[in-house]
Amino acid sequence: MERSRHQGMAKNTYMRWRLPLVCLLWEVAMIVLFGVFVRFSPEADAHWEEEKQEMNLTSDIENDFYFRYPSFQDVHVMIFVGFGFLMTFLKRYGFGAVGFNFLLAAFGIQWALLMQGWFHSFKNGEILIGVENLINADFCVGSVCIAFGAILGKSSPIQLLVLTLFQVTLFAVNEYILLNLLHVKDAGGSMTIHTFGAYFGLTVTRILYRPNLEQSKDKQGSVYHSDLFAMIGTLYLWMYWPSFNSAISEHGDAQHRAAINTYCSLAACVLTTVAFSSMLQKKGKLDMVHIQNATLAGGVAVGTSAEMMLPPYGSLIVGFICGIVSTVGYVYLTPFLESRLHIQDTCGIHNLHAMPGLIGGIVGAITAAAATEDVYGKEGFIKAFDFTGAYQTRTPSVQGGFQAAGIVVSLLMAFAGGALVGAILKLPIWGDAAAENCFEDDVYWEVPEDEESDVYHMHNPDKPASP
């Protein structure tokens, strides 16, 4: 153990002053910025009683809190337990997976409240926050968790905080371009969260390419129980994804419909994942990597269209295709990307988020372009695409075009942003570990002593702990 640590020291992974400094300074910055800018939205402010009268609301139940809070909590679980535990599959990086995810997300949501607040909730010099802001902050951080998946096990906590700072910023800019300038619909974030987050992360990991990573290859696998921990993450992502895709949709039918479509797409996705996982392995056995990841691709790929009038069988088709694309990606594309393009993608986010995100953007564009007043109803049509004000005359096919443009913008932002941030993270000051110490908690964490001897000791209680 000592020796492994010393080898790690070859690259200086000593965090004692750097990490606390970053954490404390940034948190102080958050406090100052919140102090200057952040206040409660009318529905969370004690003036709500007066607000209610002004808005002619007869009941507290009309407060947005009751429309969105249950979905918010589900999304919250997806970010912290879902992503955190999904990444615990590595045999010896569980602390880093769940712990660093916790750290970056906790910082990220604060910074996202500010960044998204300036763009979307800024009134009279103040950012007014309510439950929808909390959901959006979680969404924004979701894109960082995705990018984290690509560099899992290869980066220091400081790098992750730097990544978060920049990615949240760029996310907010990209989101503003899509939602406000292009007037694109993307409630479940196929483009803004998944496409952007994944290609951003893939660009970063490409730039941080480590030629000697095979030195830690034996630690890149799972063990029996780490695969079960990862399934906790998978299932929470899978189960709560209907909440994810419906959380910020319009009240009423849109939330309702988004949940149903996501439920359907995910169900179909499981079947094709299992089919191809078995088919692509010569002994016909199932691979936990596919079950843990590709089963989720269906949720990613209806992110844009779930709230639209995509019929349930349409959702099944999307899920059907994405289970296949994602599983095939794990078997053939990930090794190719690593060996040929030098993209080392620890969790295979290219298969789970990048490709399904693109598909989701395209499906969204098509579904929007195919919209008719007949299918949506006159009022429903206007409400669904918010064809009001400056957008009163926009037609579905034009909307489809803008949706497609949203995909392109997200990709460009991801590549450019990822290149920039990758270059920054390449600086030799952030304390990342040497190749032979990657995927090893021991570098940044106090790890309890040998489990094996403990277990042994347990059943020989008369024997001293250290022989």
Add this chain to the structure above:
Amino acid sequence: MERSRHQGMAKNTYMRWRLPLVCLLWEVAMIVLFGVFVRFSPEADAHWEEEKQEMNLTSDIENDFYFRYPSFQDVHVMIFVGFGFLMTFLKRYGFGAVGFNFLLAAFGIQWALLMQGWFHSFKNGEILIGVENLINADFCVGSVCIAFGAILGKSSPIQLLVLTLFQVTLFAVNEYILLNLLHVKDAGGSMTIHTFGAYFGLTVTRILYRPNLEQSKDKQGSVYHSDLFAMIGTLYLWMYWPSFNSAISEHGDAQHRAAINTYCSLAACVLTTVAFSSMLQKKGKLDMVHIQNATLAGGVAVGTSAEMMLPPYGSLIVGFICGIVSTVGYVYLTPFLESRLHIQDTCGIHNLHAMPGLIGGIVGAITAAAATEDVYGKEGFIKAFDFTGAYQTRTPSVQGGFQAAGIVVSLLMAFAGGALVGAILKLPIWGDAAAENCFEDDVYWEVPEDEESDVYHMHNPDKPASP
């Protein structure tokens, strides 16, 4: 390892073409059937704006989504994490438990949406689905998860898919007979889900009796951490059961009351489970099997009556009794069923679902028979039992009789259906493993290499992985 695999091959467990074929064909069938039949219910359709006006609703919050979605998500967690992890207690069948449960449930909910849709939501040639349909589909699949518990570790994934196909079909028929023909109340499914599911599963496992199963006896136990994984399943089932029993009750007081009664019954059940677990072990120690399972029996047994005016102390009594019945069942009845009746019940569903389900049906019949206008109020009485239309003149005691008939019908359907499906699953074409390879993930899963040597390696990083 090689040898064990080859032995497995003695019975052909090769899944490579069979499993993908079944998954893909069936999913294509789902897509076609959804395409022909499934549309959104008015509350999930973009025409909701017009619907609202027609129904004189002033707010989107009146959408059924907001009454039921939080409960739906809880039920969803119970099906996938609850049942999935509850069955991970086996030392070497965690992948199969959580993975196959995932597979069968993902298929089952699609098929249930169709089957239940034809019976209950069919209008003008279309099945109209909303959040209540999602809950009902989860419920239906719950009965399959229960049956899976009886054959856990002994069946191939194809067998499980075949089981699901048939059981969902029969479930929908039985449910239709009970709810529509007999006009029985069973919101939490003591009869339709638990009694039916459990006796169905027990009949199947009886027919699939394996005389040489003691060959894999050493794998039928748990290890320390697998018992903790199972407790995740237990607790999520226990905590969310109030949502399960109230999810499809009438809006308002019925949902409210069902949640309270279930909460009470489950709390009492824990105490008597602990009492009898300790009492029936000669050293007085607690048995994890009881804590993981018998503590849940109280939720099963108020499934029918929780939404009725069963007073809270009544719930406590039901929970009290069921903790005892279930624990005693694990200690005495399960071994008896196996040795004398050749019913090999891996998870002991007879103790957790079958007996408590019967008790639940009986308690429901009694509670219904004892109903008075005094206790329910005039309007409440009619609303609670839906004594309208053709049932306007039905009296409580008659209702009690029909409730009791519902138990009998469920039992008959379970025995007949289980016998049929058991016979089908006995065909030698489904790829189930030989007795000595039961309860072993290695048969159908890529299992990561030896955990032990990994752990050893971790702490001797200079030593090569394979000595």
Add this chain to the structure above:
Amino acid sequence: MERSRHQGMAKNTYMRWRLPLVCLLWEVAMIVLFGVFVRFSPEADAHWEEEKQEMNLTSDIENDFYFRYPSFQDVHVMIFVGFGFLMTFLKRYGFGAVGFNFLLAAFGIQWALLMQGWFHSFKNGEILIGVENLINADFCVGSVCIAFGAILGKSSPIQLLVLTLFQVTLFAVNEYILLNLLHVKDAGGSMTIHTFGAYFGLTVTRILYRPNLEQSKDKQGSVYHSDLFAMIGTLYLWMYWPSFNSAISEHGDAQHRAAINTYCSLAACVLTTVAFSSMLQKKGKLDMVHIQNATLAGGVAVGTSAEMMLPPYGSLIVGFICGIVSTVGYVYLTPFLESRLHIQDTCGIHNLHAMPGLIGGIVGAITAAAATEDVYGKEGFIKAFDFTGAYQTRTPSVQGGFQAAGIVVSLLMAFAGGALVGAILKLPIWGDAAAENCFEDDVYWEVPEDEESDVYHMHNPDKPASP
């Protein structure tokens, strides 16, 4: 193994008759008391239809169930999975952590429904319960789970049930004094739950001081996977804490605001916990104990003030401070308390609940004292502090004084109650284990045989299980 058991027998830990007797007798008492006293609240009673008309409610959605049930379920998860799994960090006490927590909480919620019911929901000789009572019962039990943390691994299940009986009683008395006599606001329970629960538990563990506890020192640590199990508890507590602090706040803005403030405080707390965890370890590595616990201190410390007009930056400051206080406590204070004051605090509840609870009480007093009609609005001001009836003329500064008095009362109740209950638990009749058998599941649980040899066997299937 045999020998360890026999040593345990030196102190008689035989539970076979004592534990069942306590469980059964007490549960029977619950049934009798529920039978005499407990009925449904109007919103959970079938007379709700008439109630609605009387209260001029136009929709079932006005039922309190829909305002509070999602939060209730989150709180329920915190009590059973959150606290239960948080305490599984010990390498060989996972069954006890999650199982005994389950037992004591299941009993405690029943007794709390009665105790709190007599004080707060008693009408015409009946306790009328609804969803808010369920939340309050969970809250009450939360304080017992906290106290359990101090004596984790050192007490018998009977001791825990006795502890629960008394602590719930005293909790209800203290809560009545604070909320009704002092008219204090404490929706998230900084004082009633955390301060009271923690100092109560610390007093109990002080009285139960075990001088030879270092004999089981080797079992007081964690192993790799037990730390991951504990993170499940941590994350569920962290994620759902916004629900905890908002669950019983007034409908509308207060619930909304409490959730936002708690979200903010917890986010900040993670950053300072990480900073100080790294800073206080000479190699700069992170300590899982801090991440598992100190990250939660921010939720404790806004328990009183979260529903008040504490601005979001105020929440960040509270979280900032508490992450530091709590982490420093784990590093310096816990060893000091143990060596000098003989307070053996297994989970470090002094750092996670006691100190942050005190801070929470103080922050609440200050926030209340600083309240103005300008900030709250005229109606909001009255509603927030319930300055009606006898309290119509109370000023914010007076309210602040009463809030401060609430802290003192909670402390006194905790010390006095803890001393009393500690003395009772010291009686040599409860079956607690000898010092050398502490932190060991084997004393009260059937523990599966050696995991190591199993794993070994798994990969040598031809080798018999017992060599």
